[in-house]
Amino acid sequence: MRDPKIPLIPERDHNKSPVLECVGLGIDFGGLTAVDDFNITISPTEICGLIGPNGAGKTTIFNLLTKVYNPTRGSIFLEGKNTKRYNTKDVNKEGIARTFQNIRLFKNLTVLENVLVGLHNEMDYRLFGSIFRLPSYWRSERIARERALELLSIFNMQDIAEHKAGSLPYGSQRRLEIVRALATNPSILLLDEPAAGMNPAETESLMEHIGQIRDTFQIAIFLIEHDMQLVMGVCEGVAVLNYGKLIAKGTPSEIQRDPRVIEAYLGTGGQADA
Amino acid sequence: MLLVSQLINGLQLGSIYALVALGYTMVYGIIKLLNFAHGEIIMVGGYIALFSLTLGNFHPVVAALLTVAGCTLLAVILEKLTYAPLRFAPRLSLLITAIGISILLQNVAQFFFDAAPRSFPASELFPVGTVMLGNVSVAYTSLVTIVLSIVSMISLTILVQRTKLGKAMRAVSEDTEAAQLMGVNVNNVITFTFAVGAALAGIGALLFVARFPQVTPTMGAMLGLKAFVAAVLGGIGSIPGAMVGGYAVGLIEVLAVYVGLSRWTDGLVFLVLIIVLLVRPTGIMGRKLMEKV
Numbered sequence: 270m271r272d273p274k275i276p277l278i279p280e281r282d283h284n285k286s287p288v289l290e291c292v293g294l295g296i297d298f299g300g301l302t303a304v305d306d307f308n309i310t311i312s313p314t315e316i317c318g319l320i321g322p323n324g325a326g327k328t329t330i331f332n333l334l335t336k337v338y339n340p341t342r343g344s345i346f347l348e349g350k351n352t353k354r355y356n357t358k359d360v361n362k363e364g365i366a367r368t369f370q371n372i373r374l375f376k377n378l379t380v381l382e383n384v385l386v387g388l389h390n391e392m393d394y395r396l397f398g399s400i401f402r403l404p405s406y407w408r409s410e411r412i413a414r415e416r417a418l419e420l421l422s423i424f425n426m427q428d429i430a431e432h433k434a435g436s437l438p439y440g441s442q443r444r445l446e447i448v449r450a451l452a453t454n455p456s457i458l459l460l461d462e463p464a465a466g467m468n469p470a471e472t473e474s475l476m477e478h479i480g481q482i483r484d485t486f487q488i489a490i491f492l493i494e495h496d497m498q499l500v501m502g503v504c505e506g507v508a509v510l511n512y513g514k515l516i517a518k519g520t521p522s523e524i525q526r527d528p529r530v531i532e533a534y535l536g537t538g539g540q541a542d543a
Numbered sequence: 544m545l546l547v548s549q550l551i552n553g554l555q556l557g558s559i560y561a562l563v564a565l566g567y568t569m570v571y572g573i574i575k576l577l578n579f580a581h582g583e584i585i586m587v588g589g590y591i592a593l594f595s596l597t598l599g600n601f602h603p604v605v606a607a608l609l610t611v612a613g614c615t616l617l618a619v620i621l622e623k624l625t626y627a628p629l630r631f632a633p634r635l636s637l638l639i640t641a642i643g644i645s646i647l648l649q650n651v652a653q654f655f656f657d658a659a660p661r662s663f664p665a666s667e668l669f670p671v672g673t674v675m676l677g678n679v680s681v682a683y684t685s686l687v688t689i690v691l692s693i694v695s696m697i698s699l700t701i702l703v704q705r706t707k708l709g710k711a712m713r714a715v716s717e718d719t720e721a722a723q724l725m726g727v728n729v730n731n732v733i734t735f736t737f738a739v740g741a742a743l744a745g746i747g748a749l750l751f752v753a754r755f756p757q758v759t760p761t762m763g764a765m766l767g768l769k770a771f772v773a774a775v776l777g778g779i780g781s782i783p784g785a786m787v788g789g790y791a792v793g794l795i796e797v798l799a800v801y802v803g804l805s806r807w808t809d810g811l812v813f814l815v816l817i818i819v820l821l822v823r824p825t826g827i828m829g830r831k832l833m834e835k836v
Binding site for chain 1: 717718722726
């Protein structure tokens with residue numbers, strides 16, 4: 270761990286703004302332009318939403334940010350640093366963590382182990398330590414366990430730590446993915462449809478948790494979501510994507526009134542008649 | 544009593560297969576490669592053991608450590624040189640590369656050490672003699688083989704289940720990309736997996752030449768193939784499966800001898816493979832095929 274004694278509320282340097290900045294970001298798949306000229310700036314403790322119709326390129330943007338894809342055009346700056354040379358692992362090390370639209374937990378690992386894999390990067394692990402089982406190795410392993418349980422307690426999941434991740438109910442799997450992402454000590458957390466498949470009560474409690482996570486960890490959260498109640502309820506800024514292009518950006522109330530957004534979601538009256 | 548001593552014999556053989564099968568199954572679990580060069584690692588291990596005992600006149604413990612270290616180093620070099628550049632290539636390219644390396648290593652060994660078998664001074668490595676367990680006499684080598692393999696397998700289980708690297712290995716084998724996004728250094732984990740598999744193969748090589756005391760450039764081929772059968776039988780990708788599969792193949796072989804089918808042992812092993820593939824393609828302890836959504 271960078272510092273095993275880091276409290277649950279880490280000190281963060283807020284002079285380093287913005288935490289994430291995309292400039293003219295774009296990617297082509299063959300001849301198809303999936304994302305074009307995407308610009309966004311997210312400040313250190315902002316909760317920002319990314320919405321748009323299906324196939325607009327929202328998840329593609331997350332994949333660009335995490336270097337699952339390399340952008341064809343444009344740049345991504347993470348806390349002011351250009352991420353051009355980073356691979357997926359480096360991006361995580363430098364502070365981006367994410368969840369997935371279709372849950373991608375390590376299903377055969379326990380809940381605790383899933384979180385420990387997230388903490389992996391945070392702990393200095395020595396090969397020889399693990400082979401010869403040095404006391405210092407087990408001490409750091411114990412600290413990691415404590416830290417993992419502490420993180421699980423955010424969602425009150427510490428009691429099911431030894432269950433297989435794959436055996437959890439759907440909502441808990443989604444929450445575990447968030448905990449696993451938080452374990453990597455990010456400065457920005459990307460949530461890909463965190464409320465998908467949740468019932469209204471679960472969504473309600475998720476909304477509370479998102480705000481709570483931001484306040485506790487003092488991190489930025491960038492989320493893709495179709496549930497407008499959630500987006501409008503927790504986001505301070507919203508970006509709207511359609512056909513790979515950013516069509517609007519602003520506060521939730523500005524977005525709700527924006528004619529281009531209404532057109533993208535509902536179509537124009539003229540076309541409907543045609 | 545003959546049956547009991549044959550069963551111990553089978554456990555000895557099975558221990559060796561299990562150790563080698565673990566290398567197959569771990570590498571398959573992590574990068575979906577059937578590493579057909581794995582048998583040749585054992586062959587190289589055999590020569591290292593032979594030369595460090597005869598030419599080097601090393602203490603047997605030193606010779607054993609050199610063998611294990613040599614196998615590990617060779618596997619790491621091969622992985623970095625040949626498999627790592629093919630990380631994003633189709634799986635078939637990897638498989639063909641593995642077969643190519645296998646043939647290359649056999650031929651290099653033949654070129655330098657010639658094709659004639661060299662006898663291995665097994666008595667210098669392990670004490671000769673027998674112990675009486677009840678009224679069955681058991682060779683020291685059988686006992687050492689069984690104990691050493693069990694110790695190796697327990698250590699491996701602790702490594703995989705309890706350590707950070709083990710967790711990373713299991714995470715990578717389930718979802719490489721997600722593991723990467725959690726900050727896991729996938730390249731290191733893959734190299735480490737090859738290294739552990741080869742170290743086990745090195746131990747396997749020592750135990751194999753203790754049992755069949757000769758070294759040839761092609762000695763790894765049949766052993767590798769049988770261990771592969773063991774891995775598939777147990778469920779490729781599954782570590783406990785490789786152990787079970789290894790012992791199963793060892794026992795099948797000695798039981799075939801016991802009932803008088805000694806000329807058919809190899810054939811029987813492959814027959815079992817065919818039956819397993821027909822009846823239960825995922826093996827005894829294999830995971831169910833996961834449906835990709």
